[in-house]
Amino acid sequence: MNSIEEKEKLLEIKDLKKHFKLSRKQTLKAVDGISFDIYKGETFGLVGESGCGKSTAGRTIMRLYEATEGEVDFNGDNVHAKKSAKELKSFNRNMQMIFQDPYASLNPRMTVKDIIAEGIDIHGLASSKDDRLNKVHALLEIVGLNKEHGNRYPHEFSGGQRQRIGIARALAVSPQFIVADEPISALDVSIQAQVVNIMKRLQKERELTYLFIAHDLSMVKHISDRVGVMYLGKMAEVATSDDLYAEPLHPYTQALLSAVPISDPEVERTRERIIIEGDVPSPVSPPSGCRFRTRCPHAMDICANVSPEWKEHKKDHWVACHLYNE
Known part of the structure; x- marks a missing residue:
């Protein structure tokens, strides 16, 4: 793997916020000021408990949601700047999404052939009907399906096959x-590895860059070059996959990783489990200071009053925690 200095930034996420107005007095702060970069050709894993804002972050980066504040730069172009129809069309072609529920994201009234060809039609990428069909057949083959599958409907496929269609x-x-966005969480464990391996192979073949959103930290390690950990709308930690799993800095990351099963029974039996007490606070009224302090075993007085600074603790390893202040 190349060092980060040698890589070219594809995306820069700068203090991104996405708030939802629930009423005149209540605002849900789903994403509340996150910053990180994604480099060309890498997989950036974004993890955290349900409700931490990771899926909202992914959709805001894609402009499926308009940002409340902050900036997303894609190849140096601000995603949320005002764009003409032509610019939006070009942008939408360069950024695509694979959804969590492959059945809900596929139109049940369309054949698989037409579902896959929808983007080809919109962007005028086929020169004729035969070219369109050949492109669809090639895509089916790439994800491990037969060209005959193109004439069927989504309900005729298993969950794993539907996710291949989504890819x-x-x-x-x-x-x-x-x-x-959680592309494997709705699939059987036996199928999850197959889908991840398809994604890894396609990344090499097509020089793709992924934002891989998940809550399964063991699978995230398998696919990600770098990993970001989110808690209640904020980034807690970002590091290379190897560094994060070998030396997690944030107490929340440490707790999440302590729950990941290890194949070695001796290590599994002797290692310490860190139990996070209490429930995740509401993003409508998050705690003052550090958002994790109400559940953190290391909480100090400063944690209630001062939000921890997002800083590079050591090379390429970022953390927001008062334990690492000078």
């Missing part, structure tokens, strides 16, 4: 960047 649809317009 083929995302690839149809030759994007540079794909947001994979």
Whole structure:
């Protein structure tokens, strides 16, 4: 793997916020000021408990949601700047999404052939009907399906096959960047590895960049070059996959990783489990200071009053925690 200095930034996420107005007095702060970069050709894993804001972050980066504040730069172009219809069309071609529920994201009234070809039609990427069909057949083959599958409907497939169709649809317009929003969480464990391996192979073949959103930290380690940990709308930690799993800095990351099963029974039996007490606070009224302090075993007085600074603790390893202040 190349060092980060040698890599070229594809995305820069700068103090991104996405708030939802629930009423005149209540605002849900789903994403509340996150910053990180994604480099060309890498997989950036974004993890955290349900409700931490990771899926909202992915959709805001994609401009499926308009940002409340902050900036997303894609190849130096501000995603949320005002764009003409032509600019939006070009942008949408370069950024695609694979959704969590492959059945809900596929139109049940369309054949698989037409679902995959939808992007090809919108962007005028086929020169004729035969060219369109050949492109669809090639895409089906790339994700491990037969060309005969193109004439069937989504309900005729298993969950794993539907997710392959979702991947083929995302690839149809030759994007540079794909947001994979919990793409394997709805699948059987035996199928999850197959889908991840397809994604890894396609990344090499097509020089793709992924934002891989998940809560399964063991699978995230398998696919990600770098990993970001989110808690209640904020980034807690970002590091290379190896560094994060070998030396997690944030107490929340430490607790999450202590729950990941290890294949060695001796190590599994002797290692310490860190139990996070209490429930996740509401993003409508998050705690003052550090958002994790109400559940943190190391909470100090400063944690209630001062929000921890997002800083590089050591090379390429970022953390927001008062334990690492000078």
